[in-house]
Amino acid sequence: MEEFNFKAIENLVKFIGDGISKISPEDLHSIDIEALLDSSRLLNEKLIVLNYLLENRIKDSSSIKEYPKSKDIDKIEENQIDLMDVIVEEEAKSENPIISSSNPNKSINEIHSNSPQTSLADQFGQQSILDLNKEIGINERYLMTENLFAGDSEECSDSIQKLNEFENLIQAKDFLKNELFKKYNWNSKSNHVKRLINLVERRYQN
Known part of the structure; x- marks a missing residue:
């Protein structure tokens, strides 16, 4: 107890x-x-x-x-x-059929590398954003902290700031793949992970 x-x-x-x-x-x-x-x-x-x-x-x-x-x-x-x-079920309905029929064991990075034209930002038709810190509200930041960063609010803020300051999407995705995914053992099917990737794509969307 x-x-x-x-x-x-x-x-x-x-x-x-x-x-x-x-x-x-x-x-x-x-x-x-x-x-x-x-x-x-x-x-x-x-x-x-x-x-x-x-x-x-x-x-x-x-x-x-x-x-x-x-x-x-x-x-x-x-x-x-x-x-x-x-929300996964609802998101699945909106996803491109090519992604839905792909191997469920594929990582999110493999999916994006094979189908670059069907990014999460493109699928949801969302506009680009200028600042991740302004886009992520207090409630969503809390959920990300609890579900993606093991409750470490400082680590969550530092990671979001880094994702916000890269020169392009390739660098941001490299940080996601080689740093955050490995460090916290993220599941690419997680709604929280999908949401973060979507925000990052919109941050560097032309």
Whole structure:
């Protein structure tokens, strides 16, 4: 019980509250809403795990040796899967058929090298951006920190700054491939990884 990260729940509640307070009918962005949804799902997952730990702590203190109910375990696993893959299905519908039918074990770099005309930025038809730091909101930055940089906010900020200052997309992708992917063992199918790649492509999009 002592190992549970209560600070993560506190930070999530704060990020969600701050994000909601900044939403206005005159200035709605789908990215902001998606970031709030991801934060809410992550909070839901952590609360389910906390509830499970509390229930077992009560059982242990009463010296009742019972195994956790299978329904509880299934519920935890279901939420963990939902958190990481919630948008993947929708993104798959928008992806080019060539990419969808390719070998699922291929890395994101192999996919891009074989099909340069079907980058994530091209697929989503998004405009180029000038500054990654301005494009990545507070909620999304938190999710990237938790899911891509092992909770290290300083490492997340430093990496985003580096990705923001390369001379071209080739250098930025080289940093992603040879530095970040290897250091944090990223899964190219992860929605958070796809989102970061999309932002980097838009940063250097002509």
